[in-house]
Amino acid sequence: MRTQLLQMTLVAGCLLLNTVSADEAAIKTLQSTTGTTGAGDARAAAQQIVAEGSDSLLPLLDGFADATPLGANWLRSVFETVAAAELKSERELPAETFIAFVRDTSNDPDARRLAYEWLLKQDAELEAELIPDLLQDPNAAFRRDAVQMLIEQAEDAESEKATELYRQAMRGAVHDDQVKKIAAALKEAGEPVDLQQHFGFLPTWKIIGPFDNKEMKGFAVAYPPESEIAPDATYDGQLGEVSWQDISTDDDYGSVSIRDQIENYKGSLMYATASFTSTSDREVQLRLGTPNAWKLWVNGELVFEREEYHRGTQMDQYIVPVSFRNGSNVIMLKVCQNEQEESWAQDYKFQLRVSDASGAAILSAEKG
Secondary structure, three states, X not given: OHHHHHHOHHHXXXXXXXXXXXXXXXXXXXXXXXXXXXHHHHHHHHHHHHHHHHHHHHHHHHHHHHOOHHHHHHHHHHHHHHHHHHHHOOOOOOHHHHHXXXXXXXXXXXXXXXXXXXXXXXXXXXXXXXXXXXXXXXXXXXXXXXXXXXXXXXXXOOHHHHHHHHHHHHHHOOOHHHHHHHHXXXXXXXXXXXXXXXXOEOOEEEEEEEEEXXXXXXXXXXXXXXXXXXXXXXXXXXXXXXXXXXXXXXXXXXXXXXXXXXXXXXXXXXXXXXXXXXXXXXXXXXXXXXXXXXXXXXXXXXXXXXXXXXXXXXXXXXXXXXXXXXXEEEEEEEEEEOOOOXXXXXXXXXXXXXXXXXXXXXXXXXXX
């Protein structure tokens, strides 16, 4: 019966999409909420939508697509109020509609997850039917669930079957803890795992410096690499003439240590550049980790900066959405070290990877 239900999902969902509606003005009010000044209007809109009951559920989910961050919070709150009231009154949520919404990856990822979570409150068995199909989902939470299901199956399987399940899980894994667990199991089975490639870290760079950052003044100074990247150029640096040189890393997580490979020049800054070949115009994420102050450019355009020193570092510490063009793209990073002498302030390093919104690696079409 449930299999037939799932097969009917898309058709039923499409029909309901055309027939179910809530007050559009109230939904738009919630979508556009940006601050405390709009709280009164949002509360009034929320009360109106709640009064409509279950007919408002799908429009609330659809509303996530064009909502402000605060607007999405209002939509979530109202949706959960309505859904909770339905279940408390022992009325069923529209399962076919929700399943169709979850399966449609063009819908807002947070709204899809919200619909899924309330589906399970009504019928926990749907997890086993929906999750296996979401291993490559653009929503990282769905991928995590699908990977975890495969890991648990692998832990209960015979060795050959377990290895195949771990291989399958690795193809969808984007979370470091799961990747480490899968990688350990595959290595124990004699299969090599390239974590750099799996996560999409860039291991090969050209670097130039040091330039002066005494008293942390260099962060705001536009040294020559900010106006041109000329591979054969030389410039006056902090300690004399500087030129571009190659630097690379074999660290599993792509960590490029300036301190270990060059020198930990105190009160200095370096520029590092790498090329990435994209097979199309596309939106990607640059995911950076560094304990140093930094600026980031893509194809000559400054896309983000952070003037903070030695707060700590971790994988995906900063996530910067950027646009890549078809063909070659140039990434440049400015990494600044201050003059602190404490042992915990000596790291001078960075790691950078390219991914989609789920955290899955996007690899350059050309190495280099």
